[in-house]
Amino acid sequence: MKVRRSERLIDMTHYLLEHPHELIPLTFFAKRYESAKSSISEDLAIVKKTFKERGTGILDTIPGAAGGVLFVPEIPYEDAKKYITDLAERLSEQDRLLPGGYVYLSDLLGEPELLRQVGRIIASKYLGQKIDAVMTVATKGVPIAQAVSSYLNVPFVIVRRDSKITEGSTVSVNYVSGSSERIEKMELSKRSLKRGSRVLVVDDFMKGGGTVNGMKSLIEEFECELVGVTVFAETKFKGIKAIKDYTSLLYVEDVDTKTKTISVVPGNYFTA
Numbered sequence: 001m002k003v004r005r006s007e008r009l010i011d012m013t014h015y016l017l018e019h020p021h022e023l024i025p026l027t028f029f030a031k032r033y034e035s036a037k038s039s040i041s042e043d044l045a046i047v048k049k050t051f052k053e054r055g056t057g058i059l060d061t062i063p064g065a066a067g068g069v070l071f072v073p074e075i076p077y078e079d080a081k082k083y084i085t086d087l088a089e090r091l092s093e094q095d096r097l098l099p100g101g102y103v104y105l106s107d108l109l110g111e112p113e114l115l116r117q118v119g120r121i122i123a124s125k126y127l128g129q130k131i132d133a134v135m136t137v138a139t140k141g142v143p144i145a146q147a148v149s150s151y152l153n154v155p156f157v158i159v160r161r162d163s164k165i166t167e168g169s170t171v172s173v174n175y176v177s178g179s180s181e182r183i184e185k186m187e188l189s190k191r192s193l194k195r196g197s198r199v200l201v202v203d204d205f206m207k208g209g210g211t212v213n214g215m216k217s218l219i220e221e222f223e224c225e226l227v228g229v230t231v232f233a234e235t236k237f238k239g240i241k242a243i244k245d246y247t248s249l250l251y252v253e254d255v256d257t258k259t260k261t262i263s264v265v266p267g268n269y270f271t272a
């Protein structure tokens with residue numbers, strides 16, 4: 001039964017939002033709605049225009065028999081800036097400060113809406129760049145990696161600091177944990193990354209940068225390519241950070257251990 005345009009537009013938009021970075025042939029929609037390809041092309045032009053005007057993302061049209069449409073999510077700069085600025089205020093609450101200058105984030109990183117927004121903001125940073133996998137380290141980086149990978153439609157891989165029999169054979173590297181200035185080890189299952197993969201590293205928090213630097217070494221061990229590094233939050237570090245090229249959404253600019261207060265501002269995401 002032929003489907004009316006208004007219904008096609010609703011269902012088509014839902015399908016595209018659910019399948020980012022996936023090339024969808026026009027014939028798929030023509031069959032789904034029992035409509036002519038010319039009608040589908042008109043529908044997609046409406047969706048493309050609305051996505052662009054609303055900052056939902058880009059609807060690329062790939063011509064030819066093997067062509068189709070491909071939805072690339074993004075977030076307008078102003079929307080990202082406002083969201084992160086509001087989050088910075090929220091983080092500047094009392095009693096988030098932990099020993100060693102860490103910040104309690106687990107409540108925030110358990111909120112589905114926050115993870116959706118953070119995933120979209122981080123994915124938008126790498127618009128147009130080929131990414132084959134997102135990498136993070138257990139544990140608190142995992143929800144962020146999952147959110148980013150769902151927007152990029154690529155797998156995420158979890159680096160571990162402890163050996164797990166269920167990971168099979170692994171590649172491990174030693175790294176200097178900037179925070180504890182100790183030599184620590186991290187490892188990744190050999191099955192996780194194909195040689196030559198382009199990898200985006202994300203994590204929840206950066207202090208000395210040793211953890212991210214360890215993941216950078218792992219990427220080299222796998223003969224893969226580091227596309228970039230984005231952390232949810234970073235804090236000042238008394239020494240020299242182990243890594244220079246990274247983006248942070250939030251920056252803990254001041255910590256008062258007496259009053260247990262912190263001052264958080266937007267990170268270098270908006271300036272880098």
Ligand SMILES: O=P(O)(O)OC[C@H]1C[C@H](OP(=O)(O)OP(=O)(O)O)[C@H](O)[C@@H]1O
Nearest residue numbers: 138139140178179206207208209210211
């Ligand atoms: O920049 P660095 O000085 O290396 O510190 C950042 C590390 C430390 C902390 O992990 P932990 O809290 O140790 O581990 P988990 O994520 O499992 O809680 C955080 O999640 C980053 O991974």
